[in-house]
Amino acid sequence: MSSVDEFTAAELLDGLPSRVHEVYAPFVRDIPDHPAFVEGGRSWSYRQFSEAVDAAAKDLSDLGVRPGDRVMIASENSVALGAMLFAASKLDAWGIAVNPRLSAREIDLIGTHSGARRALFNSALSKEAADHAKRVGAKIGAVGPFGGIGVGPLNEDAQAEPVERDGARQVAGLLYTSGTTGAPKGVMLSHRNLLVTGRVSGLLRQNRLTDRIYGVLPMSHIVGYSILLISTLMHGSTLHVVAKADPAALAHAIAEEGITSLFGVPATYQRLLEHKAVKGIRRLERGKLRLMSVAGAPLDLDLKKRIEDEFGIPLLNNYGITECSPGLSGVRSEHPVSDESVGPFLPGIEHRIVDGQGRTVATGEVGELHVRGPNVMLGYYRAPELTAAAIDGQGWFNTGDLARVNGEGHLYIAGRTKELIIRSGFNVYPAEVEAVLNAHDQVVQSAVVGRTVDGNEEVVAFVQLLPGARVSTEDLKAYAAQQLTSYKRPSEVVVLDALPSASTGKILKHQLREIAIARASAKTSDVAAAG
Structure with missing residues (x-):
């Protein structure tokens, strides 16, 4: 049993300060x-x-x-x-x-x-x-x-x-x-x-006074705010503050500047390996690094193995959501795993996995994950209807994620009931990107989907244009770039004569995802053939 699992919910709350x-x-x-x-x-x-x-x-x-x-x-x-x-x-x-x-x-x-x-x-x-x-x-x-x-x-x-x-x-x-x-x-x-998230995070990662924690994930997002900023200072450690992600700077900090703990998204680790390859580095130096954690997007098992082989320590997968401050589960350092598990639930977290009728599913079966605990948000500001839809009268929060729990209590995320795209650890909601594209005077309608690439997700936009429109896909990408921050911008814009839809008019996004995947596969094949 991990030391963090020895704490009850009441013990986690006991002695907490009143303000962050x-x-x-x-x-x-x-x-x-x-x-x-x-x-x-x-x-x-x-x-x-x-x-x-x-x-x-x-x-x-x-x-x-x-x-x-x-x-x-x-x-x-x-x-x-x-x-x-x-x-x-x-x-x-x-x-x-x-x-x-x-x-x-x-x-x-x-x-x-x-x-x-x-x-x-x-x-x-x-x-x-x-x-x-x-x-x-x-x-x-x-x-x-x-x-x-x-x-x-x-x-x-x-x-x-x-x-x-x-x-x-x-x-x-x-x-x-x-x-x-x-x-x-x-x-x-x-x-x-x-505060309770900060305490649990420090216990889970066994934060020490001698730890120097790499602070690359933005404090404007929940992991950077609660786990890097608050939890680090709660446990007397040192936060190595980084304004913008740079794999070369990260490699140097690990090798030369005494970094002991790294929390990143899959893209953080993918870019480290790309940096190694581009620079022809034989092996990345581990320095004093003792702990590597990852969250924010699905973790590719090939990436996990390559990073673990590189540094000689496990890459610990975690799962959370902004509305839960964010931590819900995490692989324990004492019990690393080789699969895609996001670990057992953290102490203080109650959970249930239910089917479409709200009935609890059997162990190992996939259902919708609901959670309850002292880390669950108060609600959405100025949006009581959204809050009521997310949190029921008994305090259960609907994560909107599909999940299963195995016999050992390990959580596995099977997919998202929402259309959320997570790009480099940042949330991208298709509706926002669609709203920007739809505002273009030559666009009839658009639909945005996510596509997995190199342990990350990218944004792919499909658009239907007005008859006779002369706007190019590059024009549309430039238009979107003026109104969207970098991680929300489409990596690819595809023009279709008409978007696939049901008789109700609802756009069939599963078909678009299949097209997006097929286009990526075709490009890979073309590159391979050219080589």
């Missing part, structure tokens, strides 16, 4: 000079980071941020982003971390839906954030010790949400997904949601 920004207080007191972060060669001690959070909180308050307000922060991974998220926590405000690589349309939708009191842009770190700041008329200044922060205009119409008397139920983070309708969907995660 309180997780690092014991280390500020006991080991204040221990490094909390390393960023660009600079080390930030726990004391220095705590002082930065306090200063940022004061400045946010001076900027009119009140308890219950929403604060949107567009930034790449950075100490500044972490400090501003914790500063929001100190003020009982809701932090909304967003990727600055989102388009203007996407940023504005989140700002409008959330009713953010202020929007902040880390212009010092990326051109994308600087462009957004300029577009909204933000004034460049400092927040705490961090310069180059674009401060957007005060939203005088913003209404503060009530502050919960029970601090554990106060919203700490509002994480946005696009939603199956293409409209923004804000996942309300409480302090307790995030």
